[in-house]
Amino acid sequence: MFKLIGFVFLLFVVNKSVFSEDITLDEGVLVLTKSNFQAAIGDNEFMLVEFYAPWCGHCKALAPEYAKAAKSLADQGSAIKLGKVDATEEQELTEQFGIRGYPTLKFFRKGSPTEYSGGRQADDIVNWLLKKTGPPAKDVSSVDAAKEFIDANNVVVLGFFKDQTTEAAKAFLEVAASIDDIPFGITDDEPVFKEYDAKDDSVVLFKKFDEGKVVYDGKPDDEAELKKFVQSNALPLLVEFNHDTAQKIFGGEIKSHLLLFLNKNDESYQKVSDAARSIAKPYKEKVLFVTIDAEEEDHQRILEFFGMSKKEVPAARLIKLEEDMAKYKPPTDDLTAENLKQFVDDFLEGKLKQHLLSQELPEDWDKEDVKVLVATNFDTVALDTNKNVLVEFYAPWCGHCKQLVPIYDKVGEHFRDNADVVIAKMDATVNELEHTKVSSFPTIKLYTKGENQAIEYNGPRTYEGLTKFVESGGKEGSDAEPVEEEAEDDDATKKDEL
Numbered sequence: 001m002f003k004l005i006g007f008v009f010l011l012f013v014v015n016k017s018v019f020s021e022d023i024t025l026d027e028g029v030l031v032l033t034k035s036n037f038q039a040a041i042g043d044n045e046f047m048l049v050e051f052y053a054p055w056c057g058h059c060k061a062l063a064p065e066y067a068k069a070a071k072s073l074a075d076q077g078s079a080i081k082l083g084k085v086d087a088t089e090e091q092e093l094t095e096q097f098g099i100r101g102y103p104t105l106k107f108f109r110k111g112s113p114t115e116y117s118g119g120r121q122a123d124d125i126v127n128w129l130l131k132k133t134g135p136p137a138k139d140v141s142s143v144d145a146a147k148e149f150i151d152a153n154n155v156v157v158l159g160f161f162k163d164q165t166t167e168a169a170k171a172f173l174e175v176a177a178s179i180d181d182i183p184f185g186i187t188d189d190e191p192v193f194k195e196y197d198a199k200d201d202s203v204v205l206f207k208k209f210d211e212g213k214v215v216y217d218g219k220p221d222d223e224a225e226l227k228k229f230v231q232s233n234a235l236p237l238l239v240e241f242n243h244d245t246a247q248k249i250f251g252g253e254i255k256s257h258l259l260l261f262l263n264k265n266d267e268s269y270q271k272v273s274d275a276a277r278s279i280a281k282p283y284k285e286k287v288l289f290v291t292i293d294a295e296e297e298d299h300q301r302i303l304e305f306f307g308m309s310k311k312e313v314p315a316a317r318l319i320k321l322e323e324d325m326a327k328y329k330p331p332t333d334d335l336t337a338e339n340l341k342q343f344v345d346d347f348l349e350g351k352l353k354q355h356l357l358s359q360e361l362p363e364d365w366d367k368e369d370v371k372v373l374v375a376t377n378f379d380t381v382a383l384d385t386n387k388n389v390l391v392e393f394y395a396p397w398c399g400h401c402k403q404l405v406p407i408y409d410k411v412g413e414h415f416r417d418n419a420d421v422v423i424a425k426m427d428a429t430v431n432e433l434e435h436t437k438v439s440s441f442p443t444i445k446l447y448t449k450g451e452n453q454a455i456e457y458n459g460p461r462t463y464e465g466l467t468k469f470v471e472s473g474g475k476e477g478s479d480a481e482p483v484e485e486e487a488e489d490d491d492a493t494k495k496d497e498l
Helices: 037-043 057-075 090-096 121-134 143-150 167-178 191-196 221-231 248-250 268-283 297-305 339-348 374-382 400-414 463-471
Strands: 023-026 029-032 046-052 081-086 104-109 114-115 137-139 157-161 184-187 202-207 213-215 239-242 256-262 288-293 315-320 326-328 370-373 388-394 421-427 443-446 454-456
Touching: 023 288, 029 046, 029 057, 029 137, 029 239, 037 046, 037 326, 046 057, 046 121, 057 081, 057 121, 081 137, 137 167, 143 157, 143 184, 143 191, 157 167, 167 184, 167 221, 202 221, 239 268, 256 268, 256 339, 268 288, 268 339, 288 297, 315 339, 370 400, 374 388, 388 400, 388 463, 400 421, 400 463, 443 463
Parallel strands: 029 081, 046 081, 137 184, 157 184, 239 288, 256 288, 370 421, 388 421
Antiparallel strands: 023 029, 046 104, 104 114, 157 202, 202 213, 256 315, 315 326, 388 443, 443 454
């Protein structure tokens, strides 16, 4: 998944002051060191601690939101404290808590740490902490309290239950406990029911965008359905992809996404956005509509994942996460409301064929000992039942693939004059096959002569191991334990990149 970055909010500024004789405050946040850390988490029942590096761009982006969250909690009279540790200065604390990246946030309850899993905006931080330290839903006992609760948050969910022991009320509270970044309230107050024209055992989501208010019309005691309703309606009809919304988009209940690749500074941006927004409402619990700014450097890997270049923007793609990231391309590049609606309807009705990426076939694809495969010639070459065909599925940025190049070339040279064997490779980041899905790199398979079995190689990536694998018809090296190797940033799976 991309790392979360990019938050721009106004700082509130307060003078640095002394929290105690040992712990200073920096914009409401406790400055923690080795000498005062244990005292801080011992004196405070609840504390969120950020481990940061001064040079880290993500940390700099988080700083104003973190300070804003600290101020919000203080204004509410909350006992929850926020602290921060300069991980570059406090190496012992960094090692003690296993910090591997920045920023890392840990929540301490009575001195015991757990991982923070909320968002990086002030409201997300506050809501997550209040959920972790209090009841899953706030008791809203008056009209004034309800108005204050709704006005104070961008999105809230309010449950109306005269009897809070019913199965519907229990389901509501379970969903409230499972969603950390959205505040839930619950009421049995008759004036509140009347104020919002609410029925008993009903759930209403209030938001400061789109239609403003949505009433849940599903089964009252169905937790899964209610959770899906909340998560799909808590996002705008058209969601802008960034490093704060990424988790909500890809980690939510809606697994089918219409992705609109646009240049934010181009005149077509508003036109296509308006067209998509105008048709999005009927699909909001089926398909999530997402805009991606193609000019952002951090979004280039997403373009690559879809085999696209900036020249193709504006463009649309549909993706189905639960079906191995299946992709679909519209029949036209004219992204009007009518065309987008037809595209989504055809997708939901199962009328579309997957869009499989393929490079152009090089004229000299078979010139070298290691043949070059693309999606269009793969079946002809690799599935030739008259030959044993060894195929390496690789990624150009994969470190282990790069290390394998001279070894694999030597294997190709070894079988150069063997008419029964073909050694081949395919860039699996820009070539896709309907019958073969690759999740990690490099993946090596032998397509056997005659039976045409696809046998995966799990042995050591050596010249000897690979040649024996081919010569044995896939018997030596297929049953071995998969090679374990240290993870590297450029050896991620394609799914991880998205």
